[in-house]
Amino acid sequence: MAFENILCAVDAGVATVTVNRPDKLNALNAATIAELDACFADLAADGDVRVVVLTGAGPKAFVAGADIGELADMTAAEAEALAGRGQALMNRIENLGKPVIAAVNGFALGGGCELAMACTFRYAGASARLGLPETGLGLIPGYGGTQRLPRLVGRGRAMEMVLLGNMIEAVDAMAIGLVNKIYPDEELMDATLDVAKTLAGKSTLTLKMALQAVGGGLETDQAAGLRLEASLFGICGGSEDAREGCTAFLEKRKPGFRDR
Numbered sequence: 200m201a202f203e204n205i206l207c208a209v210d211a212g213v214a215t216v217t218v219n220r221p222d223k224l225n226a227l228n229a230a231t232i233a234e235l236d237a238c239f240a241d242l243a244a245d246g247d248v249r250v251v252v253l254t255g256a257g258p259k260a261f262v263a264g265a266d267i268g269e270l271a272d273m274t275a276a277e278a279e280a281l282a283g284r285g286q287a288l289m290n291r292i293e294n295l296g297k298p299v300i301a302a303v304n305g306f307a308l309g310g311g312c313e314l315a316m317a318c319t320f321r322y323a324g325a326s327a328r329l330g331l332p333e334t335g336l337g338l339i340p341g342y343g344g345t346q347r348l349p350r351l352v353g354r355g356r357a358m359e360m361v362l363l364g365n366m367i368e369a370v371d372a373m374a375i376g377l378v379n380k381i382y383p384d385e386e387l388m389d390a391t392l393d394v395a396k397t398l399a400g401k402s403t404l405t406l407k408m409a410l411q412a413v414g415g416g417l418e419t420d421q422a423a424g425l426r427l428e429a430s431l432f433g434i435c436g437g438s439e440d441a442r443e444g445c446t447a448f449l450e451k452r453k454p455g456f457r458d459r
Contacts, residue, residue, distance in 0.1 A: 207241075221255075308330050326369070
């Protein structure tokens with residue numbers, strides 16, 4: 200599928216999705232949200248894609264936020280519908296069944312920060328800045344920010360970021376658990392792709408079960424989470440890949456997973 204606002208390339212099981220509106224600091228307008236949603240739907244169904252890297256074009260921004268021009272004259276109903284579309288995209292990314300790594304280059308504000316939070320984990324360039332500035336516009340985060348941020352960094356820090364709307368530097372984002380690692384700007388993509396290639400060498404069945412165990416467990420109490428973990432462990436334990444992985448370990452060789 201051809202896109203106007205994003206780029207998508209696949210190499211050796213790793214898909215790289217790039218929001219490509221550098222003249223607008225990669226702002227998320229309605230068309231870009233729709234294209235990202237269609238792209239990730241395609242990637243979910245593509246058996247050759249094992250891992251996804253998500254980034255922004257140019258050196259200045261991952262995604263600098265929503266397109267403010269589209270927000271200025273909305274009715275309440277239009278605003279709610281827009282939030283629903285944005286949340287649907289974030290949910291698709293979060294529940295893709297494959298790891299999605301955000302390579303946060305530059306500004307990740309508003310919808311951009313929410314986009315990064317929907318990913319499995321986040322690597323940032325040293326110059327990255329993250330934040331949810333919506334209250335300064337008379338709005339609140341609408342694409343999942345009020346829900347995902349406290350789950351990542353805790354209620355107090357999340358409330359501070361949401362209410363004040365301040366940007367934080369990459370080093371502070373890592374300190375509170377919003378960012379996993381920081382790399383020099385010029386090394387960010389290579390380092391992220393190296394991790395993606397490592398993940399692409401693992402069993403996709405195993406990765407999918409691990410994602411379900413962590414994600415599903417966080418949405419319930421610990422006892423139910425443990426039952427979910429045991430069930431998914433059972434699926435993995437009875438798989439060809441588990442037999443191959445354990446045999447390869449005992450034979451001191453690299454496993455050849457078949458994703459089943």
